[in-house]
Amino acid sequence: MHASHLNVIEWLGLEIKVPGQRGPDSAQGPWELVRHGVSLRKGSLVFADRRRQRLQVIWTACSQRPDVGQLLKDHRTRQLEQDADARFTAATLPAGWRGLRRQGAADGRGLLRAARYDNATRRLVEVVLDAGDDDAVVDAVIGGLRVTGPADTARRVRAFGLDVTRPADDAGTRWTLRSTRVLPADAALHFDDGQGREVTVRRRAMAGDWLGCKGQTLAAALRAYDPKARRAFAASAEQPHEAEATWNVPGPRFWRLLGRHRVGRGRAWHDAADDAVYELVGTWPARSPGDLSPWAVGPGGRAGGGADHD
C-alpha cells in the first residue's frame, strides 16, 4: 500500500497510519477514527471503514515489561473457550511486534492481534486488526505504528481534521490534552497546563454553509465561548477570513479587585480550501496571562469525525 494512500493520526505519543482511500475492495478504507480515549494510562482508538470496525489500538502504561508472549497465549485461551473451532497461527510482523492471526472467526474473517512493549515510554501497545488476508494493509498499519514519545509529553495531535502542535514544555508548565468534544463536522480539543490556563482548539466543517447565515460571523463564533462577556467583548476589525477577540471572563466583582479574574483571547479563521473554520481560544488568570502564538493549528489527520468518546 502506497504511503500516499495512508492517513496519519497522532494521538498521545502514538503515530498511526491507516488506509485513507477506498481500494479496489470496497470494504477497504478510508478508515475513520470513530472512538477515542484521552487517558494517558490506558485507552484505545477505534477505526472503522464504512461498514465495520477495522482497527483498535490499545495503549497501557506498564512500569515493568510484560510478557507479551504470555499475553497472546492468554488471549488465545480465552478465544478458544468461546469458540473451540478457532485456529490461530503466529503472524509474521515487523520487528518488535508479536502477533496471532485468528482464522475461521465466526464471520469468516481473519483477525490479527499483535502487541509490543515500548521500553522508552514504558507502554504496552496492542493492536486488533481486521484486514483479512491483505498483507499490504497489515504491513502498512503495523509497520506504520510508531510510539513517538511518552503520552504526557506528546506535543502534536493529528485527528478529526485537526493538526495541533502545542508549545514546548517550560518550567512548571506542561500542556496536556484533557478532554475532547467530537460531534459530526465539529471537533474540539481541550488542553490545560495545570496552572489554570486552558486552551481550546476547534474545527468546524461545512463552514461555507453556516458562515453566510444571518448573524453567523467569525467574531460571533468567538463570542459563543463566553456569551455573558458581551460587554467586555472586543473583536478586532474582522477580516473576511479572520477574527480576533479578547474578553474578561465574568465573575464576582471582588475577584477583579483582587486580580483573580480570568481573561480570554481567541482567534478564528476560515480555511476556504478545507471549507472549515478553525478556532484557537485560551482563557487564563489575568495575573498570569498566556500566549496563543506558540500554538500551531492547521488542517490534518482527516481520519475521524462523529466519534464517541470513552
Added chain:
Amino acid sequence: MTKRRPAANTVTLERLLAAVPTANRAVRAEQRGEALVLFVPLRERWWMRGPASWWLPFRKERGIALDRLGQEVWAACDGVRNVEAVVAEFSRRHRLGFHEARLKVMAFLRLLAERKLLVLIGPSAAPEPTEAPTGAGGEP
C-alpha cells in the same frame, strides 16, 4: 432497571446503509424563497368530517420547510440510491468523513421518516419505489 431491546428490533449498520430512502408520493413540494416546503397530507379523522368541519378549519396537510442542506438530501432520496450512496455524496460534497456525514444524514432521514415524508425500504423488501401510505410512518 432497564430492559434490553429484543435483538429482532435492531437494524445492523450494513442493512441500514443498504436501505433505500423513498419519498412519500403523496408529498407536495413548493419552493418558497430559499426554502422548500414539503406538505404531507394528514389523515382525516371521523370527527374532522361533518358539522365540526363547517365551523373549524381543520388542516388537511402539514408543511415542513427544508433549508439548503435539507433540500440537498431530499433531492438525493430518489428511490434509487441507497443510504450509503446518499451519505457518500453528502460527505464528498461537504468534505466530511463518511461517518460524520452518516450521522448528519441519518438524523435528518429519521426526522423526515417521523414526519411521514419518506420511508426506508430495506434490501429484503421490494426494491422498486412504492407509494407510502398516507399518514404511515417509515421504519428508520
